[in-house]
Amino acid sequence: MRCLRTTTLGYSPCPNDTFIFCGLVQGKIPLSHVCFAEPQLEDVETLNSWAMQGSLDVTKLSVHALGYLLDSYTLLDSGAALGRGCGPLLVTAQATAPQAKGDLAAWTIAIPGQYTTAALLLRLFLPKSCRTVVVMRFDQIMDAVVSGQVDAGVIIHESRFTYQERGLLCVQDLGVWWEQETGLPLPLGCIAARKDLATEVLRETEQAITESIRWGYAHLDECRSYIRQHAQEIDDKVLTSHINLYVNDFSLRLGEEGRAAIQELLRRGRAAGVFTIPLA
CATH class of the missing domain: 3.40.190.10 (Periplasmic binding protein-like II)
Structure with missing residues (x-):
């Protein structure tokens, strides 16, 4: 060669x-x-x-x-x-489920990196409400949500398949939102x-x-x-x-x-x- x-x-x-x-x-x-x-x-x-x-x-x-x-x-x-059907998920703890559709502007939301597509999608989904974000490694986000360190988190990778086992609720599938907005794959x-x-x-x-x-x-x-x-x-x-x-x-x-x-x-x-x- x-x-x-x-x-x-x-x-x-x-x-x-x-x-x-x-x-x-x-x-x-x-x-x-x-x-x-x-x-x-x-x-x-x-x-x-x-x-x-x-x-x-x-x-x-x-x-x-x-x-x-x-x-x-x-x-x-x-x-x-x-x-399609592969987007990041905005999740919160089941204990906060009644307010899941409430005032998201008051939430502290964990994102899996400043430059991840998940972070950009969250900003596009909540252009006026996404005020307080915390950057952390993707594999630490579910623990942070479960413990109450943050109100919600955007999860990616394998977490998509296991979040329900941790007692978490999906507030918004950001991929579904994207597809509804654009008609394009994510x-x-x-x-x-x-x-x-x-x-x-x-x-x-x-x-x-x-x-x-x-x-x-x-x-x-x-x-x-x-x-x-x-x-x-x-x-x-x-x-x-x-x-x-x-x-x-x-x-x-x-x-x-x-x-x-x-x-x-x-x-x-x-x-x-x-x-x-x-x-x-």
Whole structure:
């Protein structure tokens, strides 16, 4: 293989990402121009922050974060987390259920990172009411809601499948709200690459991710151990549900509808003044 350069790679430890990249990082996908370094697996907000610094060549991003990075990163057509019925959930404790449709402006709401798509969706859903937010890791939010540290939280990833077991109530499925507002699938995450990478590297990376997804579907049993190594939940039903929800035809190829959904989310973010705010 003629390697043009060593390419750094980052994605989250969530089952959809480890499923997507399993074949690629385990050497199952032939490559001609790309040599990937050992991948960096971090929560998506950490990856968002690293991308703000240009730290990784190819990385998973929240679509929200992409809105700040269009000058330096290009959206790849493969590897996205985008679909219907897959949105973040605004949840509260059952004890506060009677006021769940009340004055949300008085609530303190936990969000899973400043640059996550969940944070942007909450702002679009509650443009005048979302006053007090607390940023915390996605896997700490349910505990914070249950303990009363916050009044509500926006949950993502595996939490979507387990929140009811913690006695929590869904106040609003933000994906349902988005689909009702726009008629489009919800764009949550994407794979982006630095614009200064060689054209051959960009093209082959995009194709390799598509082939890795196809390999994963054909070799799911071989993927399971790699997925379990990094997952918050190890129950097979939860893992399978997670992959089925977030990995789909849009992951293989965004296509016109997928790109339209991303453009619409970023357009609404700009209209709300989100992307005019300087980065810290």
